Amino acid sequence: MARAKLSSNELTSSVGRANAVGVPQSSKQTILRRCVFFDRDGIVNRAPGPGYVTELADFSLHDGVGEVLKTAHDRGWLAIIVSSQRCVAKELIDLAGLELIHRSMQMELMDRYGSKFDAIYVYTGQPGTEHWEKPRPGMIHQACKDHAIDPGNSLLIGDQDRDIEMANRAGIGRTIRLLTNTGNEENNVVANQTVQSIGEMVVAVRELL
Numbered sequence: 001m002a003r004a005k006l007s008s009n010e011l012t013s014s015v016g017r018a019n020a021v022g023v024p025q026s027s028k029q030t031i032l033r034r035c036v037f038f039d040r041d042g043i044v045n046r047a048p049g050p051g052y053v054t055e056l057a058d059f060s061l062h063d064g065v066g067e068v069l070k071t072a073h074d075r076g077w078l079a080i081i082v083s084s085q086r087c088v089a090k091e092l093i094d095l096a097g098l099e100l101i102h103r104s105m106q107m108e109l110m111d112r113y114g115s116k117f118d119a120i121y122v123y124t125g126q127p128g129t130e131h132w133e134k135p136r137p138g139m140i141h142q143a144c145k146d147h148a149i150d151p152g153n154s155l156l157i158g159d160q161d162r163d164i165e166m167a168n169r170a171g172i173g174r175t176i177r178l179l180t181n182t183g184n185e186e187n188n189v190v191a192n193q194t195v196q197s198i199g200e201m202v203v204a205v206r207e208l209l
């Protein structure tokens with residue numbers, strides 16, 4: 001896959017925009033962006049086991065995920081989290097608590113790597129959001145619409161069957177599965193590539209992007 005060394009501003013443009021006498025709207029063409037989609041728990045941060053991260057103090061970034069994030073941005077890709085947090089609907093944490101965790105995560109990433117996620121999509125389990133529930137592709141569809149992303153030229157990194165299946169349903173071009181060996185995950189949906197550690201994930205992404 002060719003490497004792009006474009007800044008974010010260069011990636012989205014329209015053909016013929018320099019034509020001052022006016023170009024018909026139909027001749028404009030958006031250049032779609034590529035994106036690395038990240039599952040959150042188990043990929044971005046240490047998996048909380050069978051439960052949820054409901055306290056800021058329990059959210060711990062994986063060493064290496066910042067390298068993947070920075071690699072994505074350096075090569076002109078977006079980096080977006082797609083996460084299931086039913087703990088909101090279960091009232092184990094409220095939206096403000098969840099936002100606090102994500103704000104803190106973004107600040108830590110900026111401090112340590114000079115990069116942060118471009119967007120975070122969360123399925124909360126609240127009524128009316130069912131189409132965002134993994135493995136349904138709603139979160140990815142929304143992200144692609146919001147950020148002009150080409151799913152076929154994008155990548156998803158996840159650790160569960162539902163992550164890989166969601167990517168497949170959304171037409172994501174490539175998937176990487178991190179084997180977490182927690183013993184409570186099913187492993188029936190085959191990803192394009194399997195890695196055994198965050199370190200291997202970093203190497204795989206550097207080779208792919």
Ligand SMILES: [Mg+2]
Nearest residue numbers: 039041042159
């Ligand atoms: Mg996970």
